[in-house]
Amino acid sequence: MAMRELRIHGVGGSPGAELLGLDDPAETTLIRGDRSTQLIARREDPSVEGYLWGGLTSGSALQPLWVLLLPFTLVNVAGWAHGARIARWRWMLIRGVVHLAAGLLTSTYVLWTAIIAVDYLGYQALREADLPVGPAIGVPAGLVATLALVVVLLRVAEVGRRRFEARTPDGTAVPEEEAPAEWHPEEDLSSRSFFSHGRSMTWLLRWHAAVLGATGVVVLVVAGLRWGSTTLGLGEIFLVIGLLQILVIVLLAGLTWRGGGQPAGAPVPRALPAVAVTLVVALTNGVFSGLTLLAARAAGMGPGRWGQELALVESFVITVVLWVLLVIGWLLFWRARGRADELPEHVEDQLRRRTAAWRGMALGAHRAPVLLPGMVLVGVAVVWLSMRLRMLRRTVAIIWDVLTFWPRRFHPLAVRPYSSRAVLEFQAGIRHGIREDGGVVVSAYSQGSAIAYAALAPLPQEEVSRVCLLSIGAPTTTLYAQVFPAYFGELSLQRTHERLAAGTGGWRNLYRRTDPIGGPVLGAAEGHAEVDQEVPDPAEEAGSAPEGETPVPLETPREPWSDLAGHVDYRREQAYRDAVAEFRTRLG
Structure with a gap:
């Protein structure tokens, strides 16, 4: 044999x-x-x-729902996209800031759900409607809907932890108390336990459960203080979180601007963790602001009643269009730079031109990571279109195959690896x-x-x-x-x-x-x-x-x-x- x-x-x-x-x-x-x-x-x-x-x-039958977990997956990838051969203090600080970004993302999901279910539908819409059911019932119902989302997200993460993270290096599932020790920052692919860290996943779940709970308490306090007003003002909480997210992105960009460790001659993308977190913020806030706008219109609420949180929608869409044009221009630029002059004379001109074009676009694709800082919002258009185009849905699935290679060390709600x-x-x-x-x-x-x-x-x-x-x-x-x-x-x-x-x-x-x-x-x-x-x-x-x-x-x-x-x-x-x-x- x-x-x-x-x-x-x-x-x-x-x-x-x-x-x-x-x-x-x-x-x-x-x-x-x-x-x-x-x-x-x-x-x-x-x-x-x-x-x-x-x-x-x-x-998985639930794969179409993974689009809801895409922002969590991107922030998880951000924790792995730092340079090599950097000082340990900077390494630790980068990962600490990514964990902070992950916590703010978790809080954002809960807050946007509360804005839609509690403030817009449960309070404002029922307060103005001539219905026997008023805010006294609508607000608790909205809180239950928000809590249901929290429970579902945590449940999905826990099931994924048992099926994927809680495994020994030989692939067999083990009880948590017998799982490998918690992941340490210096660990790389040469560690046999790199993909087997149920304890770290458990710690992350507890940390984000605490964030979810704290956000819920803030929502209850603000709703109680603003009860009787025209709006509960939950969007104002979002503005505070949005400011913190911007500060995190700026700090992360400064920490990761200098990369290092790429092969000689390869492009060196800069600030990729900050790029990923920026895309996360854009995806989450853009999609949720659109859903909030739909909910407001469905409830018959005019523009005068929309909160400041909906100011994102128009600028978000315009920016997406601009970056799509940039990507098309990038590919056309590199396509024109392809050459196939060394092919023998008997090769047909059409095949020669195709070869040159393919070589040029391949070279552009190889250098695409350099373009990532300018592609922050392209993913949003892809997510939106993927709900309509079958071929694009498959393309998105392929992208997820790359993103979900990395273990969930930075966000437990990411798509399971x-x-x-x-x-x-x-x-x-x-x-x-x-x-x-x-x-x-x-x-x-x-x-x-x-x-x-x-x-x-x-x-x-x-x-x-x-x-x-x-x-x-x-x-x-x-x-x-x-x-x-x-x-x-x-x-x-x-x-x-x-x-x-x-x-x-x-x-x-x-x-x-x-x-x-x-x-x-x-x-x-x-x-x-x-x-x-x-x-x-x-x-x-x-x-x-x-x-x-x-x-x-x-x-x-x-x-x-x-x-x-x-x-x-x-x-x-x-x-x-x-x-x-x-x-x-x-x-x-």
């Missing part, structure tokens, strides 16, 4: 048999798993296995292959390369030296190393390469210049030039299957000079087949 090849797919759901190059699910064998994750193998060639994790992000299961289970598959065969070839596509990277990081050297990593279309440097340099930065990538190359293993990374997502991981750095290998696009020559093997249906060699592949079909490349054969020989 050949050396085991363990594959893992990218974002956008589980590809099923396609991960193994097959078009018929009947040609696969289920090794283990459930509807969320599975380990499958080719029936005719069990040495090729595939780990399916897409059910963790696309299999699939990595708490996927990384640990894939790591278990790697270790199983090492025990059974003496080594394993890991083939990781797109987002799967980040999962594979995190799975390999905490393994002891004697196991890592028996692993060959083949990453294809990997966003490791084009995205993760730029935005999260403390965990995927230059030093971390070089250390991983050195550990893989220390024994019989190694690392090969395939990329195309037309790929907007994948790119080189180490580039031409000294001693690392053999890692990255560019795959020509369009294909320049016909590939061939290894001697004695028949290509599987979905992995037939690409036709030369026929079309562009971009981010897909890497396993149809000759370079992929050669790398797998070389790694199997090396490990064997």
Whole structure:
């Protein structure tokens, strides 16, 4: 039997048999798993296995409701997007400010709900209506609705904690008292307990439950003091919280303006945590102000009765339009800078122009993190449109696959991280292959390369030296190393390469210049030039299957000079087949 090849797919759901190059699910064998994750193998060639994790992000019936948790998820990501090699005091202060931003966000959710349910509908609308039900009943009913939201959010977070965070490094669930110790700031991906911190999640839940309770008390006090007035004035509380949020953003921008740790030659985005928190504030307040406006109109309240909190709506929409135009201009700019002059003369002009355009847009996408500080409000338009366009809903789901890679260390109400299961289970598959065969070839596509990277990081050297990593279309440097340099930065990538190359293993990374997502991981750095290998696009020559093997249906060699592949079909490349054969020989 050949050396085991363990594959893992990218974002956008589980590809099923396609991960193994097959078009018929009947040609696969289920090794283990459930509807969320599975380990499958080719029936005719069990040495090729595939780990399916897409059910963790696309299999939930409640996934459409995740849009309500997007701001919590973004503020959680903000805590991970700081630079590397910074002073410990600044590191701790950054995370403390992010925790403060998270608490203000939690308070904002409760306050906006109270403005709608208690002030606008429960008090003002019933006070003016000629109905037997008045504010004496409407206000308590609004408070019950607000409390119900709080209970639902905390319940969802607690269920997610038990299913995801409260797991040991081998993936098994354990009681909280036996869970790993609380997370410490210096911990990185090399820690075996990085994705297993039920106690930290419990602490976060208690902290935010206290914030929720304190906000509720303030709402009750203000409502009691303003009872009998035209309005309960809950919007004035929001103005205070909004001012605090602005101060937090300014402080966070100053602390994170200088990054560090990105690979040499890579763009260095600035103040990304502040950008994320700004987007959070814009998303939350913009969407809730729109809902409040709808509630006011539904209750027949004229503009003269709207509070100051609704002044956000018009400026919010105008700003979104301006930034959408900026993004379009950015892509057109880089599209025009693409070149394909070196292609042979026999290549048709249309294909030559397409190649140049794809290369230019891919280069622009690789540099997109630099544009993030100017894209603060684009996400709001995406959320709004995603309710109407099916294709855009899938795009939003893919974005969430990237955002929810990170554990919930900064906000317990964020979308639960699939990595708490996927990384640990894939790591278990790697270790199983090492025990059974003496080594394993890991083939990781797109987002799967980040999962594979995190799975390999905490393994002891004697196991890592028996692993060959083949990453294809990997966003490791084009995205993760730029935005999260403390965990995927230059030093971390070089250390991983050195550990893989220390024994019989190694690392090969395939990329195309037309790929907007994948790119080189180490580039031409000294001693690392053999890692990255560019795959020509369009294909320049016909590939061939290894001697004695028949290509599987979905992995037939690409036709030369026929079309562009971009981010897909890497396993149809000759370079992929050669790398797998070389790694199997090396490990064997």
